[in-house]
Amino acid sequence: xxLRIWASxxxxxxxxxxxxxxxxxxxxxxxxxxxxxxxxxxSHEWVKHEGHVxxxxxxxxxxxxxxxxxxxxxxxxxxxxxxxxxxxxxxxxKATSDVNSPICGEIVEVNTNLKxxxxxxxxxxxxxxxxIKVKPSNPSELEALMGPKEYTKFCEEEDGGH
Amino acid sequence: MRIPRNLExxxxxxxxxxxxxxxxxxxxxxxxxxxxxxxxxxxxxxxxYTLGKRRTDYNLLVPxxxxxxxxxxxxxxQRGGDIxxxxxxxxxxxxxxxxxxxxxxxxxxVENLESTMIELSSLYGVKAHGQRKCETGVWVGDRKIGxxxxxISTGITSHGLAFxxxxxxxxxxxxxxxGIADKDVTSLRRETDxxxxxxxxxxxxLVSCFARLFGYNDIIWKDKNxxxxxx
Numbered sequence: 013x014x015l016r017i018w019a020s021x022x023x024x025x026x027x028x029x030x031x032x033x034x035x036x037x038x039x040x041x042x043x044x045x046x047x048x049x050x051x052x053x054x055s056h057e058w059v060k061h062e063g064h065v066x067x068x069x070x071x072x073x074x075x076x077x078x079x080x081x082x083x084x085x086x087x088x089x090x091x092x093x094x095x096x097x098x099x100x101x102x103x104x105x106k107a108t109s110d111v112n113s114p115i116c117g118e119i120v121e122v123n124t125n126l127k128x129x130x131x132x133x134x135x136x137x138x139x140x141x142x143x144i145k146v147k148p149s150n151p152s153e154l155e156a157l158m159g160p161k162e163y164t165k166f167c168e169e170e171d172g173g174h
Numbered sequence: 175m176r177i178p179r180n181l182e183x184x185x186x187x188x189x190x191x192x193x194x195x196x197x198x199x200x201x202x203x204x205x206x207x208x209x210x211x212x213x214x215x216x217x218x219x220x221x222x223y224t225l226g227k228r229r230t231d232y233n234l235l236v237p238x239x240x241x242x243x244x245x246x247x248x249x250x251x252q253r254g255g256d257i258x259x260x261x262x263x264x265x266x267x268x269x270x271x272x273x274x275x276x277x278x279x280x281x282x283x284v285e286n287l288e289s290t291m292i293e294l295s296s297l298y299g300v301k302a303h304g305q306r307k308c309e310t311g312v313w314v315g316d317r318k319i320g321x322x323x324x325x326i327s328t329g330i331t332s333h334g335l336a337f338x339x340x341x342x343x344x345x346x347x348x349x350x351x352x353g354i355a356d357k358d359v360t361s362l363r364r365e366t367d368x369x370x371x372x373x374x375x376x377x378x379x380l381v382s383c384f385a386r387l388f389g390y391n392d393i394i395w396k397d398k399n400x401x402x403x404x405x
Binding site for chain 1: 226227228252253254255274277278279280281282283284310311322323324325326327328329
């Protein structure tokens with residue numbers, strides 16, 4: 013336990029943002045990356061706020077726990093998303109899992125590449141595997157989300173605590 | 175200290191597919207707000223074909239009207255997976271459980287469902303295996319004995335697994351089962367030399383395998399009539 017805390021705080025101090033960070037929990041299968049500059053929901057979605065647009069996807073931790081994604085269902089442009097409510101779904105290992113929006117807003121773009129290449133969610137969850145872009149209706153909602161440190165701790169507890 | 179976990183099991187007998195679906199939706203909603211504990215429905219369906227979210231109806235090889243003549247229904251669902259058949263003498267388990275409470279992701283959950291059916295098969299001397307070349311389900315050699323199709327919404331599961339005790343396998347001829355064209359479907363009856371007990375006994379054993387694999391401390395058995403639950 014002490015080693016894990018040391019490693020975690022050292023990693024933070026070194027600002028190891030896009031590098032993979034080992035989880036020392038024995039129940040953890042592999043490394044899950046957590047990026048600086050993003051906000052995170054308890055349901056394992058990430059949000060990147062740039063100007064008037066927020067990009068949303070699912071995290072590395074989420075894609076690892078899902079398995080190989082074979083199908084992605086996305087909403088239409090022009091629709092709206094509500095905080096904590098599903099906007100789409102992914103299918104992996106014969107399981108469809110709803111994907112929730114961490115914020116409220118209007119959908120301005122969806123990643124149509126995911127129709128042909130759903131595996132982008134596995135191979136590039138924070139970049140090519142983005143799911144929707146939203147115009148936030150209430151940008152202060154982003155403040156309530158977790159930062160990278162908090163989300164890393166949340167994942168460790170979720171994986172290790174059972 | 176680990177809090178003891180209970181599983182409430184509802185033995186429902188044979189239930190129409192849509193009735194069972196409606197019940198699952200209500201239970202999942204109750205489970206989400208912690209109104210109920212983890213619940214497992216144990217049942218069978220009358221002859222029913224179902225499709226998953228991807229709506230792969232090109233894997234249905236006969237017109238829908240012909241299904242009606244056979245006495246079978248067809249339903250489109252939100253679960254994962256391809257087309258499949260449910261019918262008498264096929265054990266169905268629909269777990270309505272919180273994956274977040276037990277820290278499981280979809281992949282591990284489905285592996286545990288496979289293990290449930292593998293363990294049950296081994297009770298009858300049948301060597302089954304899962305995760306066959308990334309094809310989810312349970313197989314005996316090249317023959318599929320158990321299927322899985324799951325929905326996870328806000329961390330709560332619905333739909334589940336179907337294990338062939340001794341269903342009429344000719345129903346599978348009218349579909350490309352699970353989208354896999356060149357492999358056979360089989361049943362416990364076909365694979366074991368042992369005399370099988372009543373379905374109810376096998377279903378109870380299946381539930382016990384599930385409960386053990388998922389680490390439940392206690393099973394609370396309830397016999398329910400779906401018509402009563404409607405209210």
